[in-house]
Amino acid sequence: MLKLINVSKTFNQNTVNETKALKGIDLKVQNNDFITIVGGNGAGKSTLLNSIAGVFGLSKGKIILSSNDITDMPEYKRAKFIGRVFQDPLMGTSPDMTIEENLSLALNKNSKLTLKWALNNKKRKIIKQNLSEIDLGLENRLDTKVKLLSGGQRQALTLLMATIIEPELLLLDEHTAALDPATAIKIKDLTQQIISNHNITTLMITHDMKDALKFGNRMLMMNHGDIIIDINGKTKEKMTIDHLLKIFQKKNKQGFYNDRSILSLA
Amino acid sequence: MSLGFLITSLEQGLIYGIMAIGVYITFRVLDFADLTVDGSITLGAAVSSKMIIMGYNPFLTLIFATIAGGISGSFTGFLNTKLKIAPLLSGILTMTSLFSINLRIMGRPNIPLLSDDTIFDIFNVPFSLSASSELILILIVVLLVLITLILFLKTKLGFALRATGDNPAMVRSMAINTKSIKMIGLIIANSFVALSGALICQYQGFADISMGIGTIIAGLASVIIGEVIFGSEKLYFVIPGIIGGSILYRGSISFALMSGFAASDLKLLTALIVIVFLSTPKIKSAVGGKFNVKAN
Ligand SMILES: Nc1ncnc2c1ncn2[C@@H]1O[C@H](COP(=O)(O)OP(=O)(O)OP(=O)(O)O)[C@@H](O)[C@H]1O
Ligand SMILES: [Mg+2]
Numbered sequence: 001m002l003k004l005i006n007v008s009k010t011f012n013q014n015t016v017n018e019t020k021a022l023k024g025i026d027l028k029v030q031n032n033d034f035i036t037i038v039g040g041n042g043a044g045k046s047t048l049l050n051s052i053a054g055v056f057g058l059s060k061g062k063i064i065l066s067s068n069d070i071t072d073m074p075e076y077k078r079a080k081f082i083g084r085v086f087q088d089p090l091m092g093t094s095p096d097m098t099i100e101e102n103l104s105l106a107l108n109k110n111s112k113l114t115l116k117w118a119l120n121n122k123k124r125k126i127i128k129q130n131l132s133e134i135d136l137g138l139e140n141r142l143d144t145k146v147k148l149l150s151g152g153q154r155q156a157l158t159l160l161m162a163t164i165i166e167p168e169l170l171l172l173d174e175h176t177a178a179l180d181p182a183t184a185i186k187i188k189d190l191t192q193q194i195i196s197n198h199n200i201t202t203l204m205i206t207h208d209m210k211d212a213l214k215f216g217n218r219m220l221m222m223n224h225g226d227i228i229i230d231i232n233g234k235t236k237e238k239m240t241i242d243h244l245l246k247i248f249q250k251k252n253k254q255g256f257y258n259d260r261s262i263l264s265l266a
Numbered sequence: 267m268s269l270g271f272l273i274t275s276l277e278q279g280l281i282y283g284i285m286a287i288g289v290y291i292t293f294r295v296l297d298f299a300d301l302t303v304d305g306s307i308t309l310g311a312a313v314s315s316k317m318i319i320m321g322y323n324p325f326l327t328l329i330f331a332t333i334a335g336g337i338s339g340s341f342t343g344f345l346n347t348k349l350k351i352a353p354l355l356s357g358i359l360t361m362t363s364l365f366s367i368n369l370r371i372m373g374r375p376n377i378p379l380l381s382d383d384t385i386f387d388i389f390n391v392p393f394s395l396s397a398s399s400e401l402i403l404i405l406i407v408v409l410l411v412l413i414t415l416i417l418f419l420k421t422k423l424g425f426a427l428r429a430t431g432d433n434p435a436m437v438r439s440m441a442i443n444t445k446s447i448k449m450i451g452l453i454i455a456n457s458f459v460a461l462s463g464a465l466i467c468q469y470q471g472f473a474d475i476s477m478g479i480g481t482i483i484a485g486l487a488s489v490i491i492g493e494v495i496f497g498s499e500k501l502y503f504v505i506p507g508i509i510g511g512s513i514l515y516r517g518s519i520s521f522a523l524m525s526g527f528a529a530s531d532l533k534l535l536t537a538l539i540v541i542v543f544l545s546t547p548k549i550k551s552a553v554g555g556k557f558n559v560k561a562n
Pocket of ligand 2: 173
């Protein structure tokens with residue numbers, strides 16, 4: 001279980017550029033939750049995921065993962081339990097290394113960095129099998145450098161790298177936003193398949209309200225560094241985009257924004 | 267062109283090639299512009315020559331020179347990863363400090379080894395081929411370096427090193443501390459550079475406090491020539507290719523000397539070669555443009 005207690009993040013504190021990106025977030029994520037997160041540009045969604053992953057320290061608050069306080073744990077140590085996929089398909093892989101070399105790094109995630117061979121036949125077999133499950137034909141291109149792959153193929157590979165050693169928590173930040181519509185649908189299905197096959201607790205940011213309602217068992221809406229809507233189960237299943245908008249209008253008292261544009265529906 | 271000229275270029279190219287491989291590890295594999303090299307090559311020569319005149323076995327001095335080089339690399343790594351000093355400046359600081367340290371080690375600016383045994387005096391091939399035992403010894407050392415490095419780059423740690431230069435954020439997301447990896451890369455690279463320095467001083471018969479000046483540019487020139495000529499896709503080709511690049515580089519330098527350039531013009535010539543290579547779009551794309559990335 002993941003617990004955020006009064007988590008705040010202010011960028012450029014005490015300068016003219018001060019930005020309160022997160023304002024005292026309290027959040028309890030149950031094991032096996034698949035949470036979708038929506039909100040306008042600058043709402044703080046990425047900052048929330050970056051805080052959980054440890055990209056930067058918090059201004060205030062605590063993060064507990066499986067009853068360990070990880071607030072001050074460096075990013076690379078948290079990565080043992082956290083898998084991530086970003087919007088930019090270039091961010092998740094090493095372009096100059098081959099498909100199998102990239103995946104071997106993922107397979108070695110929880111073992112010591114030693115002078116043992118990074119790849120052997122046993123590992124190649126595991127890699128091949130996992131690649132054939134995602135059904136893109138990559139299992140026959142183990143020796144191909146990743147820089148030669150398409151964005152969609154890379155994103156599928158990144159997803160596999162993030163989950164080949166099952167993480168306690170999977171963080172997805174608009175991971176299909178840079179792909180063409182057909183490829184995006186494929187990667188979304190693949191995401192769904194991997195998450196439900198392994199029951200991975202997941203937070204997924206999306207700008208697509210339909211996806212936010214379609215996927216997962218719980219949905220958060222963020223605005224100006226706060227979580228303003230948190231629905232799950234039956235409430236989420238019955239929720240419609242129009243109804244969401246109404247709740248949003250009621251909660252967003254500042255009113256001078258065009259709500260449709262904030263939610264990227266315009 | 268005489269055979270002697272060719273053999274000398276070949277031998278020098280091989281020895282300096284070990285230094286170029288060090289430069290390749292930091293600049294290309296790790297994507298860390300490490301300027302420690304100008305100091306660590308002299309450090310290798312200083313340790314080796316000093317130990318030789320103190321009466322130690324010249325082969326043994328190679329090991330100590332290598333270790334000393336590794337320590338100097340770790341200092342640059344410390345400045346960068348712990349004190350957060352930029353890579354370029356970290357290297358320059360170590361290089362500058364090494365000038366004083368090297369002078370301390372040597373006790374004077376120049377140590378001649380003419381009356382002492384070097385590895386080239388000790389090692390003799392049992393069959394008699396004229397002037398061949400030097401070349402054979404150098405070839406053995408270079409081969410050992412090549413094999414060690416290629417094997418290392420296939421280990422888990424080696425993969426982490428390659429990926430860190432390529433995409434450090436991804437490496438962190440794979441639960442690897444990229445700071446330690448940088449440190450390890452700098453140690454390995456400068457060990458090679460210092461080993462090269464130790465071999466150079468024994469080969470030429472003296473160590474000199476200023477012998478390291480311009481080494482980094484010579485190293486870069488060798489790496490670039492190697493990559494352009496021998497391709498840069500597969501590791502097994504690239505790494506021996508750099509030795510090839512170093513040999514071609516030394517050959518062209520010797521050629522320039524023979525065609526009337528003064529020895530003091532060579533640094534300028536080398537810099538010009540590197541400038542031309544780095545500004546030619548076709549060549550740039552062949553070497554991936556990586557050397558230009560850090561321009562701003
Ligand atoms: N590293 C940073 N330094 C300074 N300000 C930042 C940084 N990261 C984010 N911010 C600011 O924090 C606020 C929240 O940004 P964040 O990236 O979390 O928004 P988001 O909800 O992910 O938006 P988007 O939908 O555009 O991705 C924004 O005002 C942003 O400018
Ligand atoms: Mg974002």
